[in-house]
Amino acid sequence: MTNSTLTVQSVTKRFKSHIAVDRVSFALRPGERVALLGHNGAGKTTLFKMALGFLKRDEGDIAVMGAAPGSNSARRVTAYLPESVAFPAALTGEEIVRFYARLKGANAGGALELLERVGLEDAARRRVGTYSKGMRQRLGLAQALIGKPKFVLLDEPTTGLDPISRQNVYELIGEVAEQGATVLLSSHALTELEARTDRILILSKGQLVADDELGTLRAQAGLPIRLKVWTKPGAVREVAEQLGAGKMNGTSVELDCGLDDKVRTLSAISALGNLVEDVDVHAPSLDDVYRHFSNTAQKEA
Ligand SMILES: Nc1ncnc2c1ncn2[C@@H]1O[C@H](COP(=O)(O)OP(=O)(O)OP(=O)(O)O)[C@@H](O)[C@H]1O
Known part of the structure; x- marks a missing residue:
């Protein structure tokens, strides 16, 4: 600690x-x-x-x-x-960083560099009221x-x-x-x-x-990975059947799998050879993870 x-x-x-x-x-x-x-x-x-x-x-x-x-x-x-x-x-950006640099006992040059670093070099001599x-x-x-x-x-x-x-x-x-x-x-x-x-x-x-x-x-959340498989024209149904997948539209098949099952599922997709044109892999986003933990906490409460 x-x-x-x-x-x-x-x-x-x-x-x-x-x-x-x-x-x-x-x-x-x-x-x-x-x-x-x-x-x-x-x-x-x-x-x-x-x-x-x-x-x-x-x-x-x-x-x-x-x-x-x-x-x-x-x-x-x-x-x-x-x-x-x-x-x-009424103060300019430069006056403000110089003031804070003095207050913190820091080097004014470093403070002016920071002003550049945040993209304010051109506005440094303008009053903050115009920012x-x-x-x-x-x-x-x-x-x-x-x-x-x-x-x-x-x-x-x-x-x-x-x-x-x-x-x-x-x-x-x-x-x-x-x-x-x-x-x-x-x-x-x-x-x-x-x-x-x-x-x-x-x-x-x-x-x-x-x-x-x-x-x-x-x-920890155990949320599924979503795979979107883009197929050769006309091959959607066959690919869906082979993969035992649920959702499909005219050109692609969507399926979910667990983290443990990802490699096996990708191998199964790869084994379909030229029936498959591309694959997108979507891991659960931070949004999904956030929703999972928040909802679990609300339910427990
Ligand atoms: N001074 C205060 N007097 C009374 N209640 C307060 C005071 N400050 C915060 N609270 C209450 O404490 C709780 C937490 O507030 P806080 O501002 O920390 O939330 P927050 O997570 O920052 O929210 P936000 O994302 O909306 O900024 C809220 O219910 C809020 O109404």
Whole structure:
């Protein structure tokens, strides 16, 4: 546990009689990119606020690199990007990053590089009041990353960003993690997280209902793999019969198989030779995995 960037041990937070976070435990290691997922009101922001020291927990323990959240040593290593960032409209992007660099005792050159890294070099001398929402969000990310933080908390960092900017944000997150920082981000945009995070945490009604790599969660969920077999013209029925498959249309046959059965099924398809033109293999998506764990938790509740 001493090696962890963030340690959360059996943490509970109540608002009057409502339990917002319920006995949650996990630990994050250096260099991990972790997605925190959950329905509206699941407790994600409450957990963030406790890790930042903005809110006191009712039970359990939280430590940021061994220090109490909100303490000087925790604040020195922590960066936070809230879902909506606000900056003084009259200042330019460059003035803002210079200001934060001074505040954090960081090098101004590095801060200006970050401004470039988020694609704001051309707008650096423009007043923030003229920035679009996406530009303000990117400025927020640059500001958060000043001073090479070790623990980076990002609350829906890609909301309001266009596809290229989203890609840039994930590239930057990847670079920061490669340098050893732990990135914990909350998001509802599951598709874009799939290949860009190392670990998934799912909260449901305040409880942590899943915590692992996507591949492991897929295996735990036991969801089927979907295969779509494109056939030679006129061969759909024969291929469907040979594979004992259910669904078919004019040009393709669809079938589901378990993870254990994937190789055997692909061999059976391959044995059909030139009756088959192509095969698409769809592993369960993060959306499917998320739905599985959330629905299971709701049913158990
Ligand atoms: N200050 C507060 N006072 C009372 N209840 C609160 C307070 N803050 C949060 N809650 C409640 O705690 C629960 C968890 O809220 P939280 O904001 O952590 O959810 P979330 O997962 O971040 O949701 P979203 O995806 O909508 O941002 C909700 O039921 C919310 O209404």
